[in-house]
Amino acid sequence: MTVGQNIKRAISEDQKAERQAMILSAARDMIDEAGFDGVTMSALAKRAGLAKGTLYLYVRSKEELFLLLFIEAMRTVVARFKGDVALGYSAAQIARCMTDHAQTTPLFLPMYARLVAVIESNVADEPLFAAKRQLLALSAEWAEHLAHVTRVSPDMAEPLATALMMSLQGAAQFDLSSQRDPTGLPEDIREAFSRYAFARSFEPSARLILEAVMTPPK
Amino acid sequence: MTVGQNIKRAISEDQKAERQAMILSAARDMIDEAGFDGVTMSALAKRAGLAKGTLYLYVRSKEELFLLLFIEAMRTVVARFKGDVALGYSAAQIARCMTDHAQTTPLFLPMYARLVAVIESNVADEPLFAAKRQLLALSAEWAEHLAHVTRVSPDMAEPLATALMMSLQGAAQFDLSSQRDPTGLPEDIREAFSRYAFARSFEPSARLILEAVMTPPK
Amino acid sequence: MTVGQNIKRAISEDQKAERQAMILSAARDMIDEAGFDGVTMSALAKRAGLAKGTLYLYVRSKEELFLLLFIEAMRTVVARFKGDVALGYSAAQIARCMTDHAQTTPLFLPMYARLVAVIESNVADEPLFAAKRQLLALSAEWAEHLAHVTRVSPDMAEPLATALMMSLQGAAQFDLSSQRDPTGLPEDIREAFSRYAFARSFEPSARLILEAVMTPPK
Amino acid sequence: MTVGQNIKRAISEDQKAERQAMILSAARDMIDEAGFDGVTMSALAKRAGLAKGTLYLYVRSKEELFLLLFIEAMRTVVARFKGDVALGYSAAQIARCMTDHAQTTPLFLPMYARLVAVIESNVADEPLFAAKRQLLALSAEWAEHLAHVTRVSPDMAEPLATALMMSLQGAAQFDLSSQRDPTGLPEDIREAFSRYAFARSFEPSARLILEAVMTPPK
DNA sequence: TATGAATGAGAATTCATTCAT
DNA sequence: GATGAATGAATTCTCATTCAT
Numbered sequence: 075m076t077v078g079q080n081i082k083r084a085i086s087e088d089q090k091a092e093r094q095a096m097i098l099s100a101a102r103d104m105i106d107e108a109g110f111d112g113v114t115m116s117a118l119a120k121r122a123g124l125a126k127g128t129l130y131l132y133v134r135s136k137e138e139l140f141l142l143l144f145i146e147a148m149r150t151v152v153a154r155f156k157g158d159v160a161l162g163y164s165a166a167q168i169a170r171c172m173t174d175h176a177q178t179t180p181l182f183l184p185m186y187a188r189l190v191a192v193i194e195s196n197v198a199d200e201p202l203f204a205a206k207r208q209l210l211a212l213s214a215e216w217a218e219h220l221a222h223v224t225r226v227s228p229d230m231a232e233p234l235a236t237a238l239m240m241s242l243q244g245a246a247q248f249d250l251s252s253q254r255d256p257t258g259l260p261e262d263i264r265e266a267f268s269r270y271a272f273a274r275s276f277e278p279s280a281r282l283i284l285e286a287v288m289t290p291p292k
Numbered sequence: 293m294t295v296g297q298n299i300k301r302a303i304s305e306d307q308k309a310e311r312q313a314m315i316l317s318a319a320r321d322m323i324d325e326a327g328f329d330g331v332t333m334s335a336l337a338k339r340a341g342l343a344k345g346t347l348y349l350y351v352r353s354k355e356e357l358f359l360l361l362f363i364e365a366m367r368t369v370v371a372r373f374k375g376d377v378a379l380g381y382s383a384a385q386i387a388r389c390m391t392d393h394a395q396t397t398p399l400f401l402p403m404y405a406r407l408v409a410v411i412e413s414n415v416a417d418e419p420l421f422a423a424k425r426q427l428l429a430l431s432a433e434w435a436e437h438l439a440h441v442t443r444v445s446p447d448m449a450e451p452l453a454t455a456l457m458m459s460l461q462g463a464a465q466f467d468l469s470s471q472r473d474p475t476g477l478p479e480d481i482r483e484a485f486s487r488y489a490f491a492r493s494f495e496p497s498a499r500l501i502l503e504a505v506m507t508p509p510k
Numbered sequence: 511m512t513v514g515q516n517i518k519r520a521i522s523e524d525q526k527a528e529r530q531a532m533i534l535s536a537a538r539d540m541i542d543e544a545g546f547d548g549v550t551m552s553a554l555a556k557r558a559g560l561a562k563g564t565l566y567l568y569v570r571s572k573e574e575l576f577l578l579l580f581i582e583a584m585r586t587v588v589a590r591f592k593g594d595v596a597l598g599y600s601a602a603q604i605a606r607c608m609t610d611h612a613q614t615t616p617l618f619l620p621m622y623a624r625l626v627a628v629i630e631s632n633v634a635d636e637p638l639f640a641a642k643r644q645l646l647a648l649s650a651e652w653a654e655h656l657a658h659v660t661r662v663s664p665d666m667a668e669p670l671a672t673a674l675m676m677s678l679q680g681a682a683q684f685d686l687s688s689q690r691d692p693t694g695l696p697e698d699i700r701e702a703f704s705r706y707a708f709a710r711s712f713e714p715s716a717r718l719i720l721e722a723v724m725t726p727p728k
Numbered sequence: 729m730t731v732g733q734n735i736k737r738a739i740s741e742d743q744k745a746e747r748q749a750m751i752l753s754a755a756r757d758m759i760d761e762a763g764f765d766g767v768t769m770s771a772l773a774k775r776a777g778l779a780k781g782t783l784y785l786y787v788r789s790k791e792e793l794f795l796l797l798f799i800e801a802m803r804t805v806v807a808r809f810k811g812d813v814a815l816g817y818s819a820a821q822i823a824r825c826m827t828d829h830a831q832t833t834p835l836f837l838p839m840y841a842r843l844v845a846v847i848e849s850n851v852a853d854e855p856l857f858a859a860k861r862q863l864l865a866l867s868a869e870w871a872e873h874l875a876h877v878t879r880v881s882p883d884m885a886e887p888l889a890t891a892l893m894m895s896l897q898g899a900a901q902f903d904l905s906s907q908r909d910p911t912g913l914p915e916d917i918r919e920a921f922s923r924y925a926f927a928r929s930f931e932p933s934a935r936l937i938l939e940a941v942m943t944p945p946k
Numbered sequence: 947t948a949t950g951a952a953t954g955a956g957a958a959t960t961c962a963t964t965c966a967t
Numbered sequence: 968g969a970t971g972a973a974t975g976a977a978t979t980c981t982c983a984t985t986c987a988t
Binding site for chain 5: 735737738739744773778779780781782785
């Protein structure tokens with residue numbers, strides 16, 4: 075009675091991971107096309123060529139899916155940071171790189187903006203903890219490289235990392251808020267919207283922060 | 293179709309404002325008791341002693357209600373900042389005040405954390421624009437006082453204000469994320485949760501930023 | 511405390527009638543602009559320059575308003591029929607006139623289509639009976655003239671009138687159903703929609719019926 | 729989120745069709761008991777022993793449900809017409825049959841009366857088009873049989889069919905309007921209500937029309 | 947493993963009408 | 968007479984998740 079082509083059963087761990095990657099990829103496409111709210115598990119299943127139930131074999135919940143997606147984006151950002159930013163870079167250069175990474179890594183910004191208030195708020199403990207662990211590890215990795223390239227004093231490493239991440243998070247919010255076709259915006263607030271676009275708001279702040287710790291007042 | 297007890301009619305503008313204030317107050321109470329998701333227009337109406345339809349005479353939608361609530365909180369924060377922070381304050385003192393204001397103004401932090409991804413995302417244009425205008429005005433007012441007390445150079449005023457607001461926004465997110473009864477948290481991530489509590493993450497960052505602009509490298 | 515310009519109080523019966531006519535006229539405009547569902551009592555009041563409560567001084571309910579509107583349209587149709595159709599007219603000519611009257615009298619068709627299932631179904635007894643009386647009188651007047659110009663035998667007068675009115679009613683429905691921008695209609699049913707436009711469906715039927723009784727089989 | 733008793737799953741197409749039939753049947757019962765406005769999707773689900781969501785698996789919307797119901801009634805009427813009316817029948821006999829079919833097929837008349845102004849007006853395009861297609865096919869089938877039994881000349885077939893359907897539609901309206909307990913009606917309009925009962929108004933008109941085309945004036 | 951039928955919670959909002967001023 | 972603040976009923980439909988096959 076089964077309709078449609080049953081996809082071959084994924085048995086090995088590899089196949090399982092592969093299948094999950096497929097799902098994440100389909101999800102990314104859906105987000106691009108229909109936005110976050112346009113992603114429904116039914117549609118995603120269809121798009122991935124799976125049955126709804128099968129989807130849940132690879133992803134415990136919709137929120138977990140998003141979490142997975144964000145972790146990937148975060149992983150990319152961290153990797154790029156480690157790859158691009160080297161010892162000797164100026165505050166301005168580091169700020170530039172961070173801005174660039176955040177902006178050009180697909181989904182990073184919009185997902186970061188939704189991470190806490192939308193995604194984490196609706197996820198079960200189990201997946202949340204799992205995600206937290208990974209995210210924490212990635213943050214640590216990033217912070218470590220940051221401390222390295224900025225040659226910041228040990229006691230300033232954490233405050234610096236925190237300040238930058240916090241700004242990044244805030245900027246992601248601002249950016250989300252500023253994403254709007256200026257057409258249709260009332261004259262008097264149009265500029266305010268664009269003022270908070272990511273690059274415009276994050277880069278100077280990051281630079282400010284970095285300079286503060288990289289050139290300690292003598 | 294009408295039954296029930298008509299409450300005293302709010303005829304003058306003053307009475308109307310008072311009634312709206314009443315509604316906002318009832319909403320605040322509900323949030324305290326049942327959390328954001330616990331706020332229902334029906335329940336709110338009942339609590340405010342109004343008919344549902346009456347509620348909508350004073351608030352165009354649930355999201356607008358939240359926006360109104362946030363604006364009030366923001367107004368308070370700005371007022372306190374202007375009242376508490378005076379010329380001559382050190383970076384540390386200013387950071388301390390900001391932290392305190394944000395933390396002790398009821399609803400400010402949790403609403404700010406939800407402002408963009410949850411509230412603004414679901415509000416109609418009309419109320420959104422109205423809110424933006426007020427929020428922008430308040431921000432400007434706050435930024436102006438900030439520039440004044442920090443004696444920052446004119447060209448650094450905006451970057452400073454932006455950096456601080458962005459950090460505040462990010463910290464609000466972190467804080468929301470860290471709000472969790474440590475009991476029940478796995479050992480290995482418990483500390484990470486508490487690490488991002490508002491005061492612990494925001495104050496040092498704010499101070500860092502403020503110091504950076506208040507003691508220009510000679 | 512009253513806001514806005516209080517319209518002068520309408521005292522005499524004449525003034526009252528005049529005010530009611532004003533309201534009906536405003537309603538007609540609203541229907542033209544926003545369709546039937548676009549008419550709300552609030553908006554109508556505003557448009558008529560009246561307060562909501564005042565509206566109800568001249569019209570007992572929304573449905574009564576529509577009934578009043580239809581009666582006017584019907585009155586026009588009957589008057590035009592009596593004015594335009596004279597003894598000696600052929601079945602084809604009469605059918606033509608009827609079609610023309612129904613079609614060119616504003617609101618007649620769409621209101622007739624909604625008369626029973628939408629309007630009468632939701633009106634209180636009192637206004638319904640009042641309307642019925644007027645409508646019945648108008649029908650009788652129309653039927654009488656019809657009998658006169660068709661020189662139909664006394665026993666066929668009622669069946670003829672009924673048949674024509676029924677067809678008119680049915681055609682009004684068909685017409686309502688066919689009112690749709692052909693753009694956006696699927697190819698295969700586009701023609702079906704247009705086929706039931708009023709003139710195309712009513713006139714031949716009316717003619718058929720009229721001819722049947724006007725040229726009795728010898 | 730799932731609780732409650734899963735009913736037997738309808739897996740095969742047959743089972744699905746059966747389940748839909750069950751739903752329609754439950755809807756018919758509800759209409760009988762509580763009238764059209766008494767039909768609630770929630771109540772219907774309960775009555776059918778289904779969860780609300782399940783209902784929507786079989787019916788896209790409430791209006792579509794009504795459309796489905798009408799199509800069934802129409803299908804019955806057409807079938808009965810084809811079964812009962814044979815070549816050689818007189819105009820009077822055909823009119824009699826039509827009247828009878830329309831009157832004794834459950835829900836046919838009241839649904840036909842509401843079809844355009846109430847049901848079609850509130851249905852989404854997709855289901856509307858689907859319904860139109862079926863209705864059009866049924867009409868054509870009926871018209872063909874009509875042409876056959878009346879031996880009407882090819883060019884008169886369509887006008888005849890249209891005239892009869894239009895009258896039927898009009899009569900359905902009249903009938904709806906006349907459905908009212910005479911008790912409680914004012915003396916002076918009581919008769920008028922009953923005068924427009926279906927059989928009394930439709931049959932003579934149908935006969936008139938049929939005779940007109942079946943016995944062409946020599 | 948895969949499937950997809952079944953589940954059901956859940957709340958916002960409109961607008962005709964009334965009646966206190 | 969005129970006003971407009973207050974009323975409140977009333978119901979749809981979506982979609983994440985589960986679990987019988």
